[in-house]
Amino acid sequence: MAATSFKTIGKPRRRVDGRAKVTGQTKFADDLMLPRMVHCKLLRSTLPHARVVRIDASRALAHPGVHLVMTGRDFPIPYGILPVSQDEHALAIDRVRFVGDPVAAVIARDELTAFDALDLIDVEYEPLRTFADPEESLTHSTPRIHDYGDAGNIHKIVSLGFGDVEQAFADADHVFEDTFFYQGSTHLPIEQHAAVAAKDPDGKLVLWSSTQTPHYVHRALAKALAIPAAHVRVIATPNGGGFGGKSDPFNHEVVIAKAAMLLDRPVKICLTREEVFYCHRGRHPVLMHFKTGVKRDGTITGLHVKTLLDGGAYGSYGVASTFYTGALQTVTYHIPTYHFQGCRVFTNKPPCGPKRGHGTPQSRFGQEIQLDKIAETLSLDPAELRLRIVERPDTLTANYLRIGTIGLAECIRRVTHAADWSSTYRKLPPGHGVGIACSSYLSGAGLPIYWNDMPHSGVQLKLDRSGGVTAFCGATEIGQGSDDVLVACVAEILGIDPIDIRAVTGDTDLTPVDLGSYSSRVTLMMGNAAIQAAERARDLLAEAVASKINVPKDRLVFAERRVFDAENPATGVAFSDAVCLAETMFGTIGTTGSYTPPRSAAKFKGGGVGPSPTYSYSAAIVEVTVEPSTGWIDVPRVWIAHDIGRALNPTLVRGQVEGSVYMALGEALMEEQTFRRLPPRLSHALVHKFPSMLEYKSPTTMDMPDVITELVEAPDPRGPFGAKEVGQGPLLPVMPAVANAVYDAIGVRIDEVPITPEKILKALDAKAAGKTPRYGPSRFPDIAWPETLQVPPPWEGGDGTAVNDQRRSVPDTRERHGASASAPGVGPRRYEKVGPRER
Amino acid sequence: MRIPHAHITLTVNGEPTEVAFAPYKTLLEVLREDLNLCGTKHGCELGECGACAVLLDGQPVLSCLVLGVECEGRRVTTVEGLASEGRLHPLQETFADLGAAQCGYCTPGILVTAKALLDEHPRPTRDQIRDALSGNLCRCTGYQQIFEAVEAAIAVEVPVADGRRSVLDTREHSARGPSEREDASEASGGGAPRALKNAASASGVGVGPHAK
Structure with missing residues (x-):
């Protein structure tokens, strides 16, 4: 096919379901009223x-x-x-x-x-006995909330080592140790x-x-x-x-x-x-400890992260969440040695699970604040420090994550330029500050939730002799615009208008399997499947048209609802006629496309969490004003740059970026899913502190700052038309950037979210009293970690397996049985201990 | 225990309407369950989220806090009543074009609230828009594209005969996407009479564009 510039992709467009949404015709579940x-x-x-x-x-x-x-x-x-x-x-x-x-x-x-x-x-x-606090669950193993899990009331406990991190600390010029707490929050759809x-x-x-x-x-x-x-x-x-909820x-x-x-x-x-x-199933409250060794120039020698997750009462996605608190630290900056220890405990609270960013915002918060502290100690500009240590593209990280393109350096340059960073950082008057932070996120989980080798996303196309096309896919429209992505990819390949295509999605009877709208996987996976299906349809049409108009197939162009000769555009047929020709030649026209992520290089137990076809990157600068007498924080502006690969529909991409910034500011400043005990004379029950939208504070139109969004587009060959994810990644840098900006404004560190006026006042009091000018957790509890699985990093000759994993000497067939989890007759007390996420 | 139904007549989206319902029902429930107008949504049913906003005699109210029996003889406008004569309201056009509706669940409440704002202040400032929409929570957009869509709806106003501007005209709407071909055709049809209705609204008579 002759190369043409994009007609649909990359153009700001009304989403295909836009009219339904503004006329109130979108049928949500509660809008269904059935007889009887x-x-x-x-x-x-x-x-x-x-x-x-x-x-x-x-x-x-x-x-x-x-x-x-x-x-x-x-x-x-x-x-x-x-x-x-x-x-x-x-x-x-x-x-x-x-x-x-x-x-x-x-x-x-x-x-x-x-x-x-x-x-x-x-x-x-x-x-x-009620377990209200994760430390209670650590110290009291009975009564067990569940009769499965790694021990007592510990649901999951892991220790992964990639290289000799202790030696790395010995080799460092400075070693930093910090403890952070990230409060839980809920999705509040x-x-x-x-x-x-x-x-x-x-x-x-x-x-x-x-x-x-x-x-x-x-x-x-x-x-x-x-x-x-x-x-x-x-x-x-x-x-x-949805947001994961x-x-x-x-x-x-x-x-x-x-x-x-x-x-x-x-x-x-x-x-x-x-x-x-x-x-719930929302953000896990996570207590974490970061120990980082750095050279004088900012080079990281090693990182040791410990996390304690308050899982609530059920497993949910918790095993994955646990690994996610340690998975992506290595994806932003080059970390040659890495040790991760994570522990999720059961407590008698609503279960935690995946919320936008799933398990990674908590540790991203700690890592990016600690980098700010490191930069200050080394007298480096924190933006410059990050530019020095950005991970290289097309590399394998210490924990065997294969990175594709990296637009992070460009993101940093774009936000620092837009925010005039060099003339504001540490230069604003007291009470005014700016802070920077970065992040990365998956473009889709590399492994399915249950073990299988089948595609993660499938698309079917039905081409009709009327010229209409129906695209079927199991993907789920949660507001992010997945129907629009599906239609746009097909429209671009077939040279027709998005409005000519009907999307049928999220119906297990009608649509091929797509695993769902989670892990920012839909654009990349469904998009690639849609392109494959559309290319197969285009090939059928091209063959029929080529034969009809006597033009070589590869000279045909599909555009503007026509199929025509690139060298003589007047010679061609309408798209609907092309379908008729193809139907005449081949019979009923239907094609399929599938997408399966590349195999992960991580073969160790726990290596199933973190791999992704490619990663998105973001950098954010937040401006704050802090009123020292009240602790009141105002955020007038946020600059954010996101490495999207390619923006399929820039209007929707911007919406995802700004929506992420919004949700991040809620977590940074006000949102808390917290619990209290009723008085003993009542039931003494542990209840939600404020299960209402009025008291669970979330940002309103009055709170939301101006957001200046920069899209960094360097197409990634793994993504559809080069696209990467945008739904979750841009949330991640905002919380630590707020904390770093608060420090720039008033010189106190708030090492936990939400960053409230009360905490700022306490930190200011501590500062006035000559104590550490900080508010945050003081200690990380002693946890009986299991033996660390030792996985030599790629540059130490590792092959992605653990050298001390006894399991590996015996072929483990139980993992594959995870695929039969739907078999009826599994008794209520039989829990499978080994699953796909832990390979 | 069965309670006798209430029976009221009211004007819904410009149409005289009779409806019978259990007397404890809120306007939200009457609209959704008894009039099958499911465009109006609910997020809390406690007056906290703004998703159920409708216009009652032209003023935005939370329909979950209004009893159906209070609406005898009154005018209710829901999202289903924003489009007229086969054309979307400019706010609907700009919300769809500019990404102001993501999941679309808070959208009906925001649209009618924004409409009430424009009926009262045809050229609101960003701060007035923020203020007017402060009771409508949206978890998807971060509000920015909503503000821009409201502002774009102002921008699509065109001059009409008496020098006033109509907010209900869609001509020269530059943000339109290539795929949307309906609702955009006739530019001049509704201009003048609507402007007069708006003038009435602005003068405090409280007559909305959907009044009969």
């Missing part, structure tokens, strides 16, 4: 940790309008997002593990009746989770749900309800915001699915806002 539909409400535990002794639902069942009451006995088979953490039951069987854990479900003619009937269910609990289940006319199950991962929900339903997967259809309705299979989905099958009528559930706070 009944409504579900869940009775949730009022105690944080207890044995369920007895449940009597007879009064509720007798209540007028109630159709069905279900309890844990109806759901004997456990499920969970990771094969290694199949620790959830749709309703509690004999144990509740946090306030909000569902124990019973009522299905009634309307929501109000169901709600009333919840009061008629009698539950007798036997309270167990404006749409509350909602779902509708029904038995279809053929007697098979259909679930519509506001889920980011219909494929994983499909698997979980088939398993938990022991229904053949082929008889389950999951349709992801457009999500009214709708990535787990949820108990309410399993409950209404079973209820719909039993009642043979549609069942709907919509969570209240309070319930959404308790569903």
